[in-house]
Amino acid sequence: MRGLMKTARGPGNLELKEIDEPRPKKDEVLIEVAAAGICGTDIHIKHDQAFYTPPVVLGHEYSGKVVEIGPDVSQVAVGDLVVSPATQYCGICYQCKTGHMNRCTAEGKKILGTSLANGGFAKFLTAPEYIIHKIPQGVSMEEAALAEPTACVVHSVIEKSPIIPGDVVVVQGPGTMGLLAAQVAKSMGAGKVILTGVSADQWRFDIAKKIGVDMTIDVQVDSDPVKTVMNESDGRGADVVIEASGACIACNQALDFVKVAGHVTLLGIRGQSLDIDLDIMAIKELTMSGTWGTLPSSWVTTLRLMASKKIDVAPLITHRISLAEWEKGFELMESQKAIKVLFTEFD
Amino acid sequence: MRGLMKTARGPGNLELKEIDEPRPKKDEVLIEVAAAGICGTDIHIKHDQAFYTPPVVLGHEYSGKVVEIGPDVSQVAVGDLVVSPATQYCGICYQCKTGHMNRCTAEGKKILGTSLANGGFAKFLTAPEYIIHKIPQGVSMEEAALAEPTACVVHSVIEKSPIIPGDVVVVQGPGTMGLLAAQVAKSMGAGKVILTGVSADQWRFDIAKKIGVDMTIDVQVDSDPVKTVMNESDGRGADVVIEASGACIACNQALDFVKVAGHVTLLGIRGQSLDIDLDIMAIKELTMSGTWGTLPSSWVTTLRLMASKKIDVAPLITHRISLAEWEKGFELMESQKAIKVLFTEFD
Amino acid sequence: MRGLMKTARGPGNLELKEIDEPRPKKDEVLIEVAAAGICGTDIHIKHDQAFYTPPVVLGHEYSGKVVEIGPDVSQVAVGDLVVSPATQYCGICYQCKTGHMNRCTAEGKKILGTSLANGGFAKFLTAPEYIIHKIPQGVSMEEAALAEPTACVVHSVIEKSPIIPGDVVVVQGPGTMGLLAAQVAKSMGAGKVILTGVSADQWRFDIAKKIGVDMTIDVQVDSDPVKTVMNESDGRGADVVIEASGACIACNQALDFVKVAGHVTLLGIRGQSLDIDLDIMAIKELTMSGTWGTLPSSWVTTLRLMASKKIDVAPLITHRISLAEWEKGFELMESQKAIKVLFTEFD
């Protein structure tokens, strides 16, 4: 089979290579990939700007069908439609024992599509049974390929952000994570979700409206976005602000948007330090949380919400291409012309 | 009587002025001050670097005896020994209704010793009954004058920081707030409290040892304080870091000291923005909290802990002077030669 | 004016009496009642089965218009449309200082319509400004009369029950509290709300369907309600069970309906002890919470949810009558032929 592989360190070094079809180890399942999405991290790996261990087949957002199981596998069967997180965990280290499997510190930890384990940009991949989740009825294979980013957002928002029904929530950045965060906030009962972006995001705002965002703010057009947020929140500010843009300026603005005794959730990554007045954390009596990846519980909640359509990821899938067209897919993402590009053919 | 009054905006403008003795309004009590501490905020007001409304008698950390009560006062009696927070609250605004009386937004809000209400740097002051707390047996009047800063720390640490028994806690900055934070962390069962400071803080470290701090780090001498903290925490980092120094560099170091999935508490105020890599919040899955002042519940807990000596503020009282010597008191604080300076004579 | 007054202890002693129109004290407002609902507690007071201090005009679920204000009132104006909790609080006692104003222990505490303060079963009543909340746009005066029971449910469910999006929630008892609890659970994102009742509740089940309940169980017809709940929850049991029936048998069943590591919320009152196996609390690792009345924050959330129609109380108003017809109103409630009976004329 052919896999889209990062072959070596450095910018580029990405190519479609012929590799052996994998076979499941005793506690693993062999999965035929149905759909796999290109993530911002894949772009960063291409440009040598993120953690990875080459050579490795990329692709950690995927769905597929189990076609073979190892002899020790007991709860997953051939024919099951499945998804999984990328990151494996040992269950033994301090972080695992204290409930933070997403930050497992085991040496040689495998991360599908990133480090020491090939990912879903190929016809087949293998994964250990314990990280597998079955796709519930009513969720298509294409939608299921977005379970991974959705679970990241569920972890950050449902598991770590104190949103209560009726809250005003500002989401900064209308990319995949922002659009998912808006929906997850709505699923918690947010009364008004305000999405911020720039003028080039107008087409994203149109999608945002379809998935339930109440209001959008183009921060390049609105002369005083903070005032707008205040007006939309009885002069108090947003109960919770979710930073999903990765822009430094947005991080500062988050502290202005948020109400006294509110909460700021950091979903975006800036890739650099920033200049910020953290005294506001004290003066406004704020809390802030950052999260990384997912817990097993995040997947349980994610799949339940996807099955009931409380979260509808379909509008985020803007492009479907074959793996052979991978360069086009990466170009769409890098030029910010796509929200989610899925590979749906792998031959 | 004479009161130490900030007479007008601008640097300085601080003088001991003859003013009329106050009389309690119907819901107020008249308090004869027993002791009143100089706070960093008083220094900032002197230098026109904090919020205040002149003219106003300074002093918001005080203890005293009730000598007269207004006709509507029902739960406080003449002769009661009392303390109170500085900040009054309306009970009606959104912040009050949602449990954040410390951030009451009422117009014309009175803050003892700061804005629209004279404070404790005088023989007498008045305060409304509803903010009064009685001093429990076993707490001296001098100790009680430290109830206000202690309650600020109790709010920040007990009410907002997730310390569990056995935790390694780093406190940055051996001033009043840091030394109180160390004791409060200990009261929650912290197994190891590590206090950081600079070489000039050696005498403060000596006091720290007396109040139960397990270890001190002079960050000007230790070539790798982060490594030291890691060594003291089985290589994991501190469970909770409490930033009480107000130094920008400490704020950055807090993110390095803290373990994955740990918490950073912001007690100190920098008075400026800083350059910081907040990606660490996500990468290490951290939470951060800032707090401002106290809730009524903070005082209930504070006085209980002071009565049982779980918190012992006596070693923090380094100087006792008369109000007439106020310039000496301010000089001691500004030159960082004192921890807490108390006025104990007011004639 | 005439007020429906409990004149003395004992069963009955309820009569429409001519009384003086009240005048607001300096910190009070005078309210012309628009609508007032009959609560189960009013029935209990009639039968001498609840706490009350006669003589007192009943009625603690009301809405009205401010027609006069006392001289110290600053945030409420004549013409404002308002609601309020029944229970006043001192702000001074231990319970108030620790955030439990709903359990204020002040001597002589006034409870509108119950003890030491006349209620809303009359043309006018007075209330202190600090307990008043303004009715937001889009909420009718009749709907607003249900803000009080809604706030009780918001306190119990949003403020004390750990429901997350997608959860299966069982609500026991299709009375006012149960129907409100179902909606409040939905507002938190509950994926499936199952309402239990008896055969005589069929007409209530019809209303339940209109307000979003996903499924109803007639426990007199279903031969194995626990099995039904298990089937509806992938064999796990309900994530949260809200007991709103006041029936002893329901309380036992709650422990069977709930999943391992789930939560049971006690909204109903039985008026008697019951035989129950609390070992299940340990074996299933459960949590349980009971609540009483409302906090100020409960009202902030309630009115926001009513304004956005996330909670729609209109379908619960089954009867509107004049105060003169009070006997009919009480009979409707006692014979369980009504959900909410409102008095809407008071002359």
Added chain:
Amino acid sequence: MRGLMKTARGPGNLELKEIDEPRPKKDEVLIEVAAAGICGTDIHIKHDQAFYTPPVVLGHEYSGKVVEIGPDVSQVAVGDLVVSPATQYCGICYQCKTGHMNRCTAEGKKILGTSLANGGFAKFLTAPEYIIHKIPQGVSMEEAALAEPTACVVHSVIEKSPIIPGDVVVVQGPGTMGLLAAQVAKSMGAGKVILTGVSADQWRFDIAKKIGVDMTIDVQVDSDPVKTVMNESDGRGADVVIEASGACIACNQALDFVKVAGHVTLLGIRGQSLDIDLDIMAIKELTMSGTWGTLPSSWVTTLRLMASKKIDVAPLITHRISLAEWEKGFELMESQKAIKVLFTEFD
């Protein structure tokens, strides 16, 4: 080797049998037992009153030294001194995925000393690596044998009960669990721990005093224990009550001891239903929690607290005997003449 084995269902059927020494599977370690405690559950199994699967060597509270490891074991080495929970978990089921490994629902789940896995009442036992915890320096092998019951209490009290510094905590029942709960509450900063028992518990009260209990109440002598608790808590009641006696009457009394807005922790098991007025849960706005066993995190905290002597289990070890004397050991426990009986010789 000889193991104390429950050979078949029914009362009795307990005998010291010659069995083969076990060998570790690939992911297991072989442990030479140093000490093993008799638990109340062992007594219940003897009398056929608890869950178990015969034939099985009893003993789930143990410490030992690793003498052999399977080929897949990576983090534990021969010579390591270790303890472990009894209950294994699959990591795959809904309960495991949502963080409740203590309630794993895997078919064929192994529980050391209880079901499908021989326990520590023998010279050797095997356990899978992932449940193993290393004994920290400063904890003796005898003390370590009490890590299992201590971890159960840490889970129930530290992980599930809202104790804050200065709190008044009532612990009901001076058995092993109650005496551990008292210490764990103290480790969280409890200001006053009151232990209740009966007249026959006088010798247990003496031990309680040694481990830091502030006050004991003999409920057979004190004519009004509720009044006593009120007097000891400024008339408010205990902030938290921990029921560790398993007596029905204590469960009722817990609701009387606890303050308004307090918490009741259920550690004890009654083995029967009881008559109780749960309306108090609502009237007093209470929360209640029950727990079962331990989470991995419970062990991390337990061993840290034992290492620092914040929890000192040594005074609870009242008897040390050889396995050959097992009948004497069981008799000591059944006649309530012992707190903890340890087997320390196994030949």
